[in-house]
């Protein structure tokens with residue numbers, strides 16, 4: 001088999017792995033891989049940093065997706081070509097419900113499709129839904145590690161600022177289509193905003209792949225816009241959860 005276009009890897013490089021942990025941030029990919037045995041960097045190209053590591057004597061891949069749907073769709077497509085069938089996203093997020101606290105973990109059952117990339121895989125009437133068993137594995141991991149977590153719907157936006165209705169911006173203006181949307185999602189019991197799960201869930205469901213998403217809350221938008229929490233501690237918690245979930249799915 002030829003090497004895939006962006007990751008520059010062929011199937012043999014992945015050592016038969018079928019599960020990938022997919023954070024947004026390339027540096028987080030390295031830290032996740034180093035939490036497992038025998039971590040090895042396979043590729044670093046653009047936003048895609050790819051590692052292999054061993055979990056329960058099996059090879060697991062960690063690959064950063066970068067920010068947003070388009071780059072996520074490339075990572076998922078190329079990893080699928082290389083044999084990956086299960087994708088566990090570990091991200092950061094902004095909560096929009098008052099009862100959720102900074103440092104809590106959010107497990108997404110489904111996502112509001114505020115992205116563009118997912119529409120290249122299925123029409124908007126198709127649900128951006130996570131895989132039941134992978135999501136259950138994330139929830140079980142949160143429970144067994146006694147981590148405060150919430151399970152529910154995520155709003156997944158192409159943009160960090162207008163799509164998440166942020167006014168603390170250069171212009172202070174949000175386009176009419178997005179004005180009032182944060183309040184609407186709050187009223188519709190959406191937990192949080194992030195930027196990749198809609199693409200990940202839609203494309204995985206459409207392609208017969210499995211996906212789940214856990215994210216650590218950096219900020220609660222009902223109280224403030226700029227985080228003042230220890231990112232490292234929140235990440236450690238989320239990494240422990242995703243690795244435990246991966247272990248149970250191998």
Ligand SMILES: O=P(O)(O)O[C@H]1O[C@H](CO)[C@@H](O)[C@H]1O
Pocket residue numbers: 023024025066067068090091092093160194195196
């Ligand atoms: O921490 P990651 O995984 O990148 O996730 C979140 O953080 C980025 C925005 O700051 C977006 O990618 C969003 O989804």
Ligand SMILES: O=c1cc[nH]c(=O)[nH]1
Pocket residue numbers: 092093094095160164193194195218219
């Ligand atoms: O508010 C937030 C925080 C992290 N990532 C997002 O996409 N939104």
